[in-house]
Amino acid sequence: MMEILTESDLRIGFFVRGEREFLIDPDTVITEESRIFAEHHGLRIERRKAGSGVQRPVTVSPGKAKPEHMTNLNAQELVPKNDPRITFRGKLDTFQAQLLRVIAKCYKYNSPKLAEYLYEAVELLRKVMAADVRNEPLPEWTFLGLSPEELRERSHHPEIYYNMKHQPPEADMRYAALELNLLRAQSREVEMAFSCAFIEGTSVKRGDIATLLNRLSSGLYILYCRAAGGEFDGCQAAGGGTQCCQAASVPAKVMQVPVEVSARHIHLTKSDVEKLFGTGHRLTCKRELSQTGEFLSEERVALRGPKGEMTNVAVLGPERPATQVELSLSDARVLGVNPPIRLSGDLSGAADIAVIGPKGELEARGAVIAARSHIHLAPEDAKEMGLQDKQLVSVEVKGDRPVTFQDVVVRVKPSFRKFMHIDFDEANAAHIGKDAVGLVRP
Ligand SMILES: [Zn+2]
Numbered sequence: 001m002m003e004i005l006t007e008s009d010l011r012i013g014f015f016v017r018g019e020r021e022f023l024i025d026p027d028t029v030i031t032e033e034s035r036i037f038a039e040h041h042g043l044r045i046e047r048r049k050a051g052s053g054v055q056r057p058v059t060v061s062p063g064k065a066k067p068e069h070m071t072n073l074n075a076q077e078l079v080p081k082n083d084p085r086i087t088f089r090g091k092l093d094t095f096q097a098q099l100l101r102v103i104a105k106c107y108k109y110n111s112p113k114l115a116e117y118l119y120e121a122v123e124l125l126r127k128v129m130a131a132d133v134r135n136e137p138l139p140e141w142t143f144l145g146l147s148p149e150e151l152r153e154r155s156h157h158p159e160i161y162y163n164m165k166h167q168p169p170e171a172d173m174r175y176a177a178l179e180l181n182l183l184r185a186q187s188r189e190v191e192m193a194f195s196c197a198f199i200e201g202t203s204v205k206r207g208d209i210a211t212l213l214n215r216l217s218s219g220l221y222i223l224y225c226r227a228a229g230g231e232f233d234g235c236q237a238a239g240g241g242t243q244c245c246q247a248a249s250v251p252a253k254v255m256q257v258p259v260e261v262s263a264r265h266i267h268l269t270k271s272d273v274e275k276l277f278g279t280g281h282r283l284t285c286k287r288e289l290s291q292t293g294e295f296l297s298e299e300r301v302a303l304r305g306p307k308g309e310m311t312n313v314a315v316l317g318p319e320r321p322a323t324q325v326e327l328s329l330s331d332a333r334v335l336g337v338n339p340p341i342r343l344s345g346d347l348s349g350a351a352d353i354a355v356i357g358p359k360g361e362l363e364a365r366g367a368v369i370a371a372r373s374h375i376h377l378a379p380e381d382a383k384e385m386g387l388q389d390k391q392l393v394s395v396e397v398k399g400d401r402p403v404t405f406q407d408v409v410v411r412v413k414p415s416f417r418k419f420m421h422i423d424f425d426e427a428n429a430a431h432i433g434k435d436a437v438g439l440v441r442p
Pocket residue numbers: 374376421
């Protein structure tokens with residue numbers, strides 16, 4: 001149901017369909033531009049009654065009382081025509097008209113999918129117009145099937161989501177990309193007009209509209225990237241492509257894993273627990289870890305190597321068949337040991353170290369490794385991501401010190417939960433804090 005009668009609606013009706021009378025719903029808003037257009041072309045606009053029949057026609061002749069340089073901001077308020085909010089509405093209207101033109105071309109050049117996307121943009125502009133005229137909050141919205149947050153994320157990483165590097169616009173580009181680039185630039189102009197009307201100092205009066213306009217240009221940028229990659233090739237200029245909206249090789253799903261940083265720790269056998277903490281002692285759980293069944297225990301030990309000692313080292317439970325110490329290479333340097341890079345459980349070539357507990361100490365031979373970075377996956381996750389146990393993948397971590405980890409081992413087990421594990425050296429190399437996410441590439 002139409003909620004705003006815009007000048008574009010009248011233009012299309014009048015020029016395309018030859019209509020001279022327009023029947024609208026009782027609550028439909030008529031923009032000032034529509035009134036002027038209707039007046040200029042002698043069109044009649046009539047309001048439909050809620051039931052049936054026709055109510056009074058809307059007067060489109062110039063109001064006697066209204067001076068030429070004034071216009072209606074809303075039903076109550078008259079403002080001069082150079083009011084920034086009127087300028088903003090004019091920009092919205094122009095932008096909508098430009099979108100409609102491109103939509104018409106999309107149909108002509110057999111690219112209905114792109115036309116559909118752009119029509120979503122038109123609908124959003126109409127919502128903005130209605131929210132502004134009625135001074136009501138915007139309803140919830142999506143664009144291209146994406147939430148505002150997703151639009152932002154995806155427009156920042158077209159290389160990840162659409163396999164497209166940013167391409168500066170150039171004349172030899174695909175025609176659809178050029179059209180979309182123009183629309184994107186025009187959407188920025190709408191945003192500028194919005195800023196002039198709604199931003200005072202550092203505060204914005206209509207944050208909801210600001211967000212929508214900002215994400216709308218993100219969405220148009222996403223479409224631009226997709227078009228540049230050939231996704232809407234049916235939309236090429238005359239004589240161009242003939243396929244209809246062929247999808248480019250878009251990766252099915254971006255595979256993300258949360259990254260956890262493992263501090264230095266030790267796993268102990270039952271008998272080593274007793275040697276260090278006393279006969280009959282069992283590890284006590286202080287906190288459960290991300291992997292099912294694993295826990296950080298209350299117990300602590302000290303490690304002593306040829307060059308130094310480290311106290312307060314975490315003991316992870318439950319007890320294991322072999323005692324294993326996992327250190328970063330920085331730790332190893334401090335202690336004076338030389339561990340190999342190994343997956344947990346693989347102690348071939350592992351280094352020796354002395355472990356000291358409150359009730360005793362032991363020499364752990366062939367127990368020290370520097371953990372190889374790995375990803376834990378449950379079988380369902382592995383299947384969804386198309387990965388297999390022992391597969392090696394690259395994991396990119398973004399941030400102010402982006403790092404790509406190579407040869408990360410995928411480990412699949414029913415008890416596993418989706419996490420990547422790295423040690424402190426690796427985390428510092430990539431300046432990783434809490435809530436880091438790695439992007440997995442097979
Ligand atoms: Zn792990």
